[in-house]
Amino acid sequence: MVAFEVPEVDYTQYTNRQLAAIPLAILAVALLVIVGWYVFTGAPVRLGMEFTGGTELRVQTSTPPSEIPAAFDTQATVTPVQTVQDTYIVTFPPEADNIGQQARNNLQPVRGQSAADMVKSIQGTSASFGKSAQETALLGIGLAFVGMSVLVFLMFRSFVPSIAVVISAFSDIVIPVALMNLLGIPLSLGTVAALLMLIGYSVDSDILLNNHILRRSGDFYESTHRAMRTGVTMTVTSLSAMAVMAVVAWIFGIDLLRDIGIVLVLGLATDLMNTYMLNLSLLRWYKYEGVTR
Numbered sequence: 001m002v003a004f005e006v007p008e009v010d011y012t013q014y015t016n017r018q019l020a021a022i023p024l025a026i027l028a029v030a031l032l033v034i035v036g037w038y039v040f041t042g043a044p045v046r047l048g049m050e051f052t053g054g055t056e057l058r059v060q061t062s063t064p065p066s067e068i069p070a071a072f073d074t075q076a077t078v079t080p081v082q083t084v085q086d087t088y089i090v091t092f093p094p095e096a097d098n099i100g101q102q103a104r105n106n107l108q109p110v111r112g113q114s115a116a117d118m119v120k121s122i123q124g125t126s127a128s129f130g131k132s133a134q135e136t137a138l139l140g141i142g143l144a145f146v147g148m149s150v151l152v153f154l155m156f157r158s159f160v161p162s163i164a165v166v167i168s169a170f171s172d173i174v175i176p177v178a179l180m181n182l183l184g185i186p187l188s189l190g191t192v193a194a195l196l197m198l199i200g201y202s203v204d205s206d207i208l209l210n211n212h213i214l215r216r217s218g219d220f221y222e223s224t225h226r227a228m229r230t231g232v233t234m235t236v237t238s239l240s241a242m243a244v245m246a247v248v249a250w251i252f253g254i255d256l257l258r259d260i261g262i263v264l265v266l267g268l269a270t271d272l273m274n275t276y277m278l279n280l281s282l283l284r285w286y287k288y289e290g291v292t293r
Contacts (some may be wrong), residue, residue: 006225006228006229006232006233008225008228009225009228009276011221011224011280011284012221016281016282016284016285017281019277019278019280019281020277020278020281020282022273022277023171023273023274023277023278024278026171026175026270026273027171027174027175029178030171030174030175030177030178030179031174031178033178033181033182034174034177034178034181037181044177045177045180045181045187046180046181046184046185046186046187047134047186047187048186048187048188048189048191049091049125049130049186049188050125050130050133050188050189051130051131051133051134051137051187051188052093052094052130052134053093053094053125053126053128053130053131054091054092054093054094054096054124054125054130055091055092055093055094055096055099055122055123055124055125056089056090056091056092056122056123056124057089057090057091057092057099057100057103057119057121057122058081058087058088058089058090058119058120058121058122059087059088059090059103059107059118059119059120060084060086060087060088060109060110060113060117060118060120061086061088061103061107061108061109061110061118062086062108062109062110062111063107063108065078065080065088068088068090068107069090070106071102071103071106071107072090072092072096072099072102072103072106073102074092074093074095074096074097074099075092075093076090076091076092077090077091077092078090079091079255081253082251082252082253083252083253086110087120090103094125094126094130099122100119100122103118103119104116104118104119133189137187137189137192140192140196141173141192141195141196141199144196144199145169145170145173145199148166148169148199148203149162149166149169151203152165152166152203152207155207156210156214158286160282160283160285160286161210161214161282161283161286163282164206164210164278164279164282164283164286165202165203165206165207165210165279167274167278167279167282168202168206168271168274168275168278168279169199169202169203169206171270171274171278172198172199172201172202172267172270172271172274173195173198173199173202173267175266175267175270176195176198176263176266176267176270177195179266180263183262185259185262185263186259188256188259190256190257190259190260191259191260191263193260194259194260194263194264194267195263195267197264197267198263198264198267198268198271201235201238201267201268201271202267202271202274202275204234205231205234205235205271205275206274206275206279208227208230208231209224209227209228209231209275209276209279209280209283210279210283211227212224212226212227213227213283213287214283214287220284220287220288224280228276231275231276232272232276235268235271235272236272238264238268239264239265239268239269242260242261242264242265242268243261243265245257245260245261246258246260246261246262246265247261249261
C-alpha cells in the first residue's frame, strides 16, 4: 500500500502578501471572466437546458453530424453519443416544434432500420419552468452560502478568522464557475449540486485549519502542519476519486457525471490553494499582528 505523505512547507520563507497574492489574483481574473460572460450573454454562467428551456431529441441516423442541423427549421446543436454508434442528441430552443416528424422526413435511417425507428426519445422543458428552476437553484446556492457564513461567525466569534473562511469558500465557488464558462460546461442541476458540495468541502478544510491554529496548543507552524496532514490528505483523496469518476464518465459518454466530476476536481484544487495560502496568510496576520492591535 502506498502511503501519502504531506510535505512540510516552510511558510517562514513567504510573507503574508506573497501567500495571498496568487489566490487573490486568480479570484480577480475569475470575477472578470464571469462579469464579461454576463455582459455578452446576459447570464454569469453558461446555462443548461434545465434553466433555459428547450427540447432534446435522441436520434439514430446515418446522416453525418455536420448535416443534421440542416434537417430542421430551427437552430439545433448536435452532440454524439459515444457509447452507441450513429446516435446523437440534438438540442433545440424552447420554440422548436414538430422536430420528431422533421427528423423522420429529412434524416437517413441506418441500414436495416425504418424512418419511424430513428427517433429514440424526445424530452422538453418549457422556458417558464426553466426560469423557475434557475431562480430556485440560485436561491439554494445563496442560502447555503449565507447559512455557512452565519455558522462560521457563530463558531469563531472573531472577524478575521471568520472572514478568512468566507472568502475562501466564495473563491472556491467563483473560480470553478469561471472555468466552467471557459471549458463549455453548462450550469445544470448536476453542476449546481457540485457547487453546493464545494461549499461543504471548503468549510470543512478551512474550519479544520482554523481550529488547529486558534484552539489547539502548539506553535503556529506545528499546528499548521498537523492540519495539513489531515486536510490535504482528505482533499487529495476526494480530488482523485472525482478525477477517476470524470474519466470513466467521459469514456462511457455520461456527460452529467463527467461535468460533475470536472467541477469538483477544479473546486477541490482551488480549495487547496485558498486554504493553505489565502486563509493561512490571514490567520498568520491575525495571530501575530491583528490580535495585538
